[in-house]
Amino acid sequence: MARQPQPDKRPAPRLYLVTPPLGETNAFARELGQTVRAADVAAVLLRLKGAGERELVNRVKALASMVQETGAALVLDGHPDIAARAGADGGHLTGIAAFTAAVEGLRPARIAGCGGLQTRDDAMAAGENGADYVMFGEPEADGRRPSFAAILERIEWWAEVFEIPCVGFAATLDEVGPLAAAGADFVALGESIWDDPRGPAAAVADAATRLGVPEPAQ
Numbered sequence: 001m002a003r004q005p006q007p008d009k010r011p012a013p014r015l016y017l018v019t020p021p022l023g024e025t026n027a028f029a030r031e032l033g034q035t036v037r038a039a040d041v042a043a044v045l046l047r048l049k050g051a052g053e054r055e056l057v058n059r060v061k062a063l064a065s066m067v068q069e070t071g072a073a074l075v076l077d078g079h080p081d082i083a084a085r086a087g088a089d090g091g092h093l094t095g096i097a098a099f100t101a102a103v104e105g106l107r108p109a110r111i112a113g114c115g116g117l118q119t120r121d122d123a124m125a126a127g128e129n130g131a132d133y134v135m136f137g138e139p140e141a142d143g144r145r146p147s148f149a150a151i152l153e154r155i156e157w158w159a160e161v162f163e164i165p166c167v168g169f170a171a172t173l174d175e176v177g178p179l180a181a182a183g184a185d186f187v188a189l190g191e192s193i194w195d196d197p198r199g200p201a202a203a204v205a206d207a208a209t210r211l212g213v214p215e216p217a218q
Contacts, residue, residue: 013180013211014042015204016167018077018138018190023049025062031200033066035193038201039208042186043073043111045092053082060086073111080105090132096122103130113167116140120157127164134158135188137169137179148175152182159183173203176210187211 017035022028036044044067048059056079064087067074073089076082080091080102090111093099099114106112107130114126115135123134136158137151145151151168158166159182168184170176172192179187189207196203 011185013184014040014186015207015211016043016045016186016188017041017193017204018045018169018188019047020191020194021047021049022059023051025059029063029066032063035200035204036067036070036072038204041070041072041204043075043089045075045077045188046088047077048079057082057086060088064088075111075113083110092135096125096129099126099131100129107132115167115169120154123154123158127162131164133165133167133186135167135169136184137171138188138190139169139171145169145171148178152178155179155182155184159185170207173207173210176207180211 019032046060046063048056060076060082064074068089075090075092076086076088077092080093083091083106090113091102091106092113092115093102094116096114096117099112103112111132112130113133113135114131115138117123117126117134117136126134136154137145139145155166155168165185167186167188168179168182169188170179170192176187187207189204193200193203193207
């Protein structure tokens with residue numbers, strides 16, 4: 001998920017899908033496969049419900065190849081200790097403390113992403129400690145998040161100052177375009193696509209048009 005330099009033009013932003021917290025994965029696999037193929041998806045952040053280590057590894061393995069064969073990366077939310085054994089492409093850690101504790105075990109072989117960054121200092125610390133990307137705007141466990149204006153401001157600041165890519169979390173499809181315009185290299189989508197009455201594949205295709213990215217050829 002590295003930002004690719006281009007002369008005089010920022011690369012087109014890409015989509016980053018965030019799954020619901022998953023227990024048993026078989027029922028979700030088909031839907032995920034269709035959704036990842038509906039547009040140009042850079043990565044999928046796989047969130048898992050609590051379970052024993054072996055069960056967690058099996059859940060990741062059940063979905064990893066399905067995502068990776070499309071060219072997207074599978075990033076595991078937390079659990080950096082099992083990312084390699086489970087076949088994930090990297091790990092996403094929430095909070096600077098969790099990130100700094102895990103980054104050496106992920107890099108350089110795997111993606112190390114960081115979210116839950118409360119301040120500019122936290123975001124800069126993540127970058128200084130080797131983050132491959134930082135994420136802004138994702139909801140906390142209770143659903144709260146900063147105002148959308150504050151999220152846009154943070155992304156604009158980051159994009160202007162830093163080369164490390166940033167992910168802007170879109171709570172709704174209407175936020176996709178503004179996040180991309182603010183400078184997000186990736187736009188993350190979670191519940192808004194999985195709960196879309198049209199189905200997640202249609203929602204992701206819609207999100208891609210809001211980025212100005214055409215749907216892939218079938």
